[in-house]
Amino acid sequence: MTNLLWSMLALGLASVLWVEIIRDLYHVLAHVWSPVYRLHVWHHRVFRPDLVPTSTEIYRQAHWYNDVPEAIVMLIASLIPWTLSVLAGLKFSWIALVGSVYTMTFLISAIARGLGVPHVDELTDLTHRPGTFTSLPGHWRVNRTYHWKHHFDNQNAYFCGTLTLIDQLLGTSVSLKGKTIAITGASGTLGQALLKELHSAGVKKLIALTSSNASIVLEGVNLETITWQVGQEEALSDLLAKVDILILNHGLNVHQERNAEAIESSYQVNTFSTWRLLELFLSKVKTNKDIACKEVWVNTSEAEVNPAFSPLYELSKRALGDLVTLRRLDAPCVIRKLILGPFKSNLNPIGIMSADWVAKIIVNLACRDVRNIIVTINPLTYLLFPFKEFCVASYFQLTSRGYSIGKQE
Numbered sequence: 001m002t003n004l005l006w007s008m009l010a011l012g013l014a015s016v017l018w019v020e021i022i023r024d025l026y027h028v029l030a031h032v033w034s035p036v037y038r039l040h041v042w043h044h045r046v047f048r049p050d051l052v053p054t055s056t057e058i059y060r061q062a063h064w065y066n067d068v069p070e071a072i073v074m075l076i077a078s079l080i081p082w083t084l085s086v087l088a089g090l091k092f093s094w095i096a097l098v099g100s101v102y103t104m105t106f107l108i109s110a111i112a113r114g115l116g117v118p119h120v121d122e123l124t125d126l127t128h129r130p131g132t133f134t135s136l137p138g139h140w141r142v143n144r145t146y147h148w149k150h151h152f153d154n155q156n157a158y159f160c161g162t163l164t165l166i167d168q169l170l171g172t173s174v175s176l177k178g179k180t181i182a183i184t185g186a187s188g189t190l191g192q193a194l195l196k197e198l199h200s201a202g203v204k205k206l207i208a209l210t211s212s213n214a215s216i217v218l219e220g221v222n223l224e225t226i227t228w229q230v231g232q233e234e235a236l237s238d239l240l241a242k243v244d245i246l247i248l249n250h251g252l253n254v255h256q257e258r259n260a261e262a263i264e265s266s267y268q269v270n271t272f273s274t275w276r277l278l279e280l281f282l283s284k285v286k287t288n289k290d291i292a293c294k295e296v297w298v299n300t301s302e303a304e305v306n307p308a309f310s311p312l313y314e315l316s317k318r319a320l321g322d323l324v325t326l327r328r329l330d331a332p333c334v335i336r337k338l339i340l341g342p343f344k345s346n347l348n349p350i351g352i353m354s355a356d357w358v359a360k361i362i363v364n365l366a367c368r369d370v371r372n373i374i375v376t377i378n379p380l381t382y383l384l385f386p387f388k389e390f391c392v393a394s395y396f397q398l399t400s401r402g403y404s405i406g407k408q409e
């Protein structure tokens with residue numbers, strides 16, 4: 001009996017997931033096949049960047065041309081799981097029609113919006129409501145902030161309508177095209193590898209932040225070099241306002257040193273300068289566009305959970321990791337952690353992975369909206385880090401006071 005109930009539940013949920021996948025694939029198709037795009041383009045004509053419709057007439061038309069056909073395609077496709085379960089001789093094949101019933105709610109509400117039934121848009125068109133964003137782009141579920149990016153960041157990304165699964169699989173959950181990205185530690189091994197990789201990913205403007213005096217030149221990569229120093233982060237204030245994604249990548253390893261000077265430099269470089277730049281960048285998140293598009297990627301290291309055979313490197317990187325965990329409980333924009341294992345660089349000449357490969361995986365996973373990007377050859381990190389992050393974040397959440405994005409300013 002229990003098995004039967006579980007099987008029925010699984011079939012019902014699978015039929016809903018199926019129609020959601022169809023919705024998203026139809027949307028992708030609309031952007032690559034002009035006959036469908038001719039209908040879909042109405043959806044893109046409707047809204048101004050503040051999500052207020054350009055006109056009531058266009059808003060209504062858009063539902064007849066886009067939302068209604070989309071729901072009809074979903075409805076037809078919803079019969080496939082039902083047909084398959086009938087053919088398989090399942091006693092409870094009717095459960096597979098849950099996806100059809102679910103789709104009917106979208107079809108009816110799209111028709112109601114097309115007819116201009118009062119207030120139905122407020123109740124059913126939830127990802128297009130105007131007003132200040134009160135949450136970050138959804139990670140697994142599409143919210144207003146996430147869907148805004150499809151309209152105004154990059155129409156060839158962020159295709160999903162309810163769940164973000166298809167975007168994660170396609171690598172269209174985060175678009176780097178046309179972005180301005182600044183990276184610290186830019187003259188270092190990973191810094192240079194990331195600059196090259198981001199250039200290949202279509203980033204519009206790359207800013208190399210370096211503490212050295214030399215300009216950074218990479219063949220075929222257009223970039224601007226800006227010099228900064230630990231302790232003088234405030235000097236980057238105006239620049240950071242113009243940056244979409246800040247990658248905090250600088251770091252040092254004092255290896256076996258444990259004197260006062262080594263303690264000071266490890267914490268100042270690895271922990272406090274990174275934290276100060278993080279705070280400075282977060283203070284620049286002011287508009288809906290900033291909440292939707294600005295991001296920080298912080299390179300902490302797998303030393304957060306594993307030994308690095310360098311006590312001060314571990315201590316300073318763990319302190320940074322914990323500060324990021326605490327801060328992103330209510331950060332006004334997305335903060336990703338880069339949890340990297342040993343790669344060959346000036347800092348780690350005996351590292352096993354190559355920085356180019358690590359950079360490729362980082363960019364690939366960021367475009368799939370992975371918020372803790374783990375790249376390592378150590379399988380333990382893939383188990384230990386998520387567990388530690390969950391426990392520490394839950395502890396911080398329970399023992400400290402939070403505030404909402406809106407109350408920050």
Ligand SMILES: NC(=O)c1ccc[n+]([C@@H]2O[C@H](COP(=O)([O-])OP(=O)(O)OC[C@H]3O[C@@H](n4cnc5c(N)ncnc54)[C@H](OP(=O)(O)O)[C@@H]3O)[C@@H](O)[C@H]2O)c1
Nearest residue numbers: 185186187188189190210211250251301342343345347348
């Ligand atoms: N290599 C590994 O195995 C490994 C593993 C996990 C994590 N990581 C992390 O990855 C990041 C990049 O390291 P990497 O391996 O590419 O090493 P790297 O080649 O030594 O690059 C690190 C860069 O950090 C900057 N930096 C160093 N000391 C600084 C200081 N006092 N003030 C300001 N900036 C300073 C320098 O860049 P500028 O001269 O351009 O400022 C330096 O080139 C670091 O955060 C490191 O902890 C490395």
